[in-house]
Amino acid sequence: MKPDLVVIGGGLAGSEAAWQAAQRGLQVLLHEMRPKRPTGAHATDRLAELVCSNSLGSNLPDRASGVLKTELRTMGSFLLACAEETAVPAGGALAVDREAFAELVTERVQGHPRIELVRSEVERLPAGPAIVASGPLTSPALAADLQQWLGGPHLYFYDALAPIVEYESVDLSIAFRASRYGGVRYPTATI
Numbered sequence: 001m002k003p004d005l006v007v008i009g010g011g012l013a014g015s016e017a018a019w020q021a022a023q024r025g026l027q028v029l030l031h032e033m034r035p036k037r038p039t040g041a042h043a044t045d046r047l048a049e050l051v052c053s054n055s056l057g058s059n060l061p062d063r064a065s066g067v068l069k070t071e072l073r074t075m076g077s078f079l080l081a082c083a084e085e086t087a088v089p090a091g092g093a094l095a096v097d098r099e100a101f102a103e104l105v106t107e108r109v110q111g112h113p114r115i116e117l118v119r120s121e122v123e124r125l126p127a128g129p130a131i132v133a134s135g136p137l138t139s140p141a142l143a144a145d146l147q148q149w150l151g152g153p154h155l156y157f158y159d160a161l162a163p164i165v166e167y168e169s170v171d172l173s174i175a176f177r178a179s180r181y182g183g184v185r186y187p188t189a190t191i
């Protein structure tokens, strides 16, 4: 059957996108190239494999990533629900058992009646509606095709969770310092 939507990449973004579209009635074709074509960081054939930290950041309502989680929960995020089902103790953070998390996402995506999961590399952008969710380790062939479409010589990977902030740009009259793990706040004036 001709899909309504093609999703390229069954990582975190692609799994969520495929699920949300399918839940809204679209017939989704999800391409994941692993295990046929591995990346330099993924170690399994599972969808939504976390390649580094198993922490999804703070769960506290007064932290930016905690606010983001509240929004995602309100909007019915599929991945957040999977993360909460496979959570491990991590203080104020949401951390998961990475294997159980990826396994659960894979099982649910594969079991969705409107998602067809195909284990193949997409080398060129498809003609119809598509979401490119191939992540920072996009295969070289697709990256080359994207570069042609976008007209630039390079693609860039911005790590949203690790922005670089110039110290001089911080307004110290309202900023505070705190331990990442302890949660204790110190007025800047006392440091």
Ligand SMILES: Cc1cc2nc3c(=O)[nH]c(=O)nc-3n(C[C@H](O)[C@H](O)[C@H](O)COP(=O)(O)OP(=O)(O)OC[C@H]3O[C@@H](n4cnc5c(N)ncnc54)[C@H](O)[C@@H]3O)c2cc1C
Binding pocket: 008, 009, 010, 011, 012, 013, 014, 031, 032, 033, 034, 039, 041, 042, 048, 049, 050, 051, 052, 053, 120, 121, 122, 123, 133, 134, 135, 136, 137, 138, 139, 142, 161
């Ligand atoms: C080594 C490393 C460490 C990282 N550590 C962290 C961290 O600790 N915390 C953090 O928040 N972020 C980290 N990141 C960033 C991390 O990759 C993203 O947070 C997250 O994985 C991005 O999700 P995504 O869905 O965009 O990409 P991914 O999770 O990488 O998913 C993309 C998927 O697309 C597939 N794919 C690629 N090309 C094709 C193709 N042509 N056809 C079909 N399938 C394709 C890949 O196999 C992959 O499964 C790290 C990245 C790397 C490379």
